[in-house]
Amino acid sequence: MRYHSLGRIPAKRHVQFRDSETSSNGSAPLLVEEVMGFEGFSGNESILYHLWSPCRVKDVGEFEPIALEEWVPDTHVHRLTDTRGLGPMGDSVLGRRVLQYNNDVELGVCVPEREADYFYRDGEGDEVIFVHEGEGVVETIFGTLPYRTHDYVVIPRGTTYRFRFDTPQKWLTFYTPGEIETPNRYRNRYGQLLEHSPYSQRDFHPPEELETFDEQGEYPVTVRVRDGFQSYMLDRHPFDVVGWDGYVWPYTFNADDFEPRAGRFHLPPPAHQTFQGPNFVICTFAPRMLDWDPEAVTLPYHHSNIQSEEVMFYAAGDYAARKGVDVGFITLHPSGLPHGPQPGAVEKALGKPRTDELAVMWDTFRPLRLAALWEELDKPEYAYSWNPDRAGAAAP
Numbered sequence: 001m002r003y004h005s006l007g008r009i010p011a012k013r014h015v016q017f018r019d020s021e022t023s024s025n026g027s028a029p030l031l032v033e034e035v036m037g038f039e040g041f042s043g044n045e046s047i048l049y050h051l052w053s054p055c056r057v058k059d060v061g062e063f064e065p066i067a068l069e070e071w072v073p074d075t076h077v078h079r080l081t082d083t084r085g086l087g088p089m090g091d092s093v094l095g096r097r098v099l100q101y102n103n104d105v106e107l108g109v110c111v112p113e114r115e116a117d118y119f120y121r122d123g124e125g126d127e128v129i130f131v132h133e134g135e136g137v138v139e140t141i142f143g144t145l146p147y148r149t150h151d152y153v154v155i156p157r158g159t160t161y162r163f164r165f166d167t168p169q170k171w172l173t174f175y176t177p178g179e180i181e182t183p184n185r186y187r188n189r190y191g192q193l194l195e196h197s198p199y200s201q202r203d204f205h206p207p208e209e210l211e212t213f214d215e216q217g218e219y220p221v222t223v224r225v226r227d228g229f230q231s232y233m234l235d236r237h238p239f240d241v242v243g244w245d246g247y248v249w250p251y252t253f254n255a256d257d258f259e260p261r262a263g264r265f266h267l268p269p270p271a272h273q274t275f276q277g278p279n280f281v282i283c284t285f286a287p288r289m290l291d292w293d294p295e296a297v298t299l300p301y302h303h304s305n306i307q308s309e310e311v312m313f314y315a316a317g318d319y320a321a322r323k324g325v326d327v328g329f330i331t332l333h334p335s336g337l338p339h340g341p342q343p344g345a346v347e348k349a350l351g352k353p354r355t356d357e358l359a360v361m362w363d364t365f366r367p368l369r370l371a372a373l374w375e376e377l378d379k380p381e382y383a384y385s386w387n388p389d390r391a392g393a394a395a396p
């Protein structure tokens with residue numbers, strides 16, 4: 001991310017800085033400077049100026065370990081899951097239901113029933129929330145971040161926040177102990193996005209407004225750390241920042257701002273890459289023109305993704321390559337097996353000038369484990385969907 005700043009900050013770092021709004025004669029207390037940085041002091045950082053020490057707690061609450069139940073299927077096959085029937089459950093944090101995970105990334109779905117009645121911070125991982133449906137704001141320690149349908153909301157670790165909903169919500173949620181970044185190949189050596197990248201800095205939206213709360217009361221905060229949730233009670237409002245600057249801040253990027261690429265002949269998935277994390281990528285398959293040579297095959301060729309797991313969420317439109325797959329479905333094409341369009345799909349798509357599909361794909365370079373929720377939503381007939389003679393049969 002580029003440099004950004006909101007609110008009031010002093011001209012130099014690490015100097016005496018008082019809240020000029022409450023005192024013109026130098027009598028106000030010194031503000032508390034907090035450096036929030038990655039990789040010790042060698043990565044990106046932001047500096048925030050608080051009214052009160054961010055270490056201050058009133059009470060230390062409970063630590064709740066995260067209980068994640070694994071489903072180990074009996075067979076290794078292509079899988080399909082239907083998330084459409086998932087009803088509202090829980091809040092914007094504890095309502096996230098994990099579908100898949102490994103040591104690099106955890107993927108869930110969330111249909112929150114309500115806003116969280118506490119502040120939340122991921123202490124050890126970056127989060128991406130893909131808003132399939134919903135509008136609202138994320139109130140954060142960096143300011144207020146409005147979001148809308150098809151936004152990727154990217155929240156770096158260390159950011160205290162809470163969601164405020166304007167409409168009902170449906171999300172995909174990503175958690176990674178690594179960092180969420182734009183792909184290296186889209187950036188020049190200074191970090192600026194290159195002309196050929198499918199988006200520009202203008203498409204990444206920082207918090208819009210910083211409101212400072214100098215309030216006393218009871219403010220619960222839950223922090224995700226060490227595979228669990230630690231709760232605290234604060235006696236000062238956690239959003240007591242009067243200003244900040246730096247390279248670490250939450251932002252939104254809307255999938256509809258992804259500038260899709262097409263070629264005379266079919267382009268591979270890296271053309272759709274949006275983010276990178278450790279051993280995984282997130283791609284946006286946006287509505288686009290299809291390959292334009294009269295001889296072009298407009299759907300993907302079969303491929304053996306020997307070293308990766310390919311998972312795709314169908315967010316909008318009509319997905320031509322997959323029969324029986326609708327908006328709200330997720331396909332999993334695991335490593336070790338070839339996959340491609342189902343019989344008949346390629347012929348049907350020939351000569352089509354464009355597609356209106358919107359899909360979010362995540363490829364992981366190490367195997368994914370499935371959570372018990374996948375078993376509940378699994379459609380075992382998908383494994384046979386390439387063989388018309390076995391249509392409707394369910395894989396064991």
Ligand SMILES: [Fe+2]
Nearest residue numbers: 303310333339
């Ligand atoms: Fe694929």
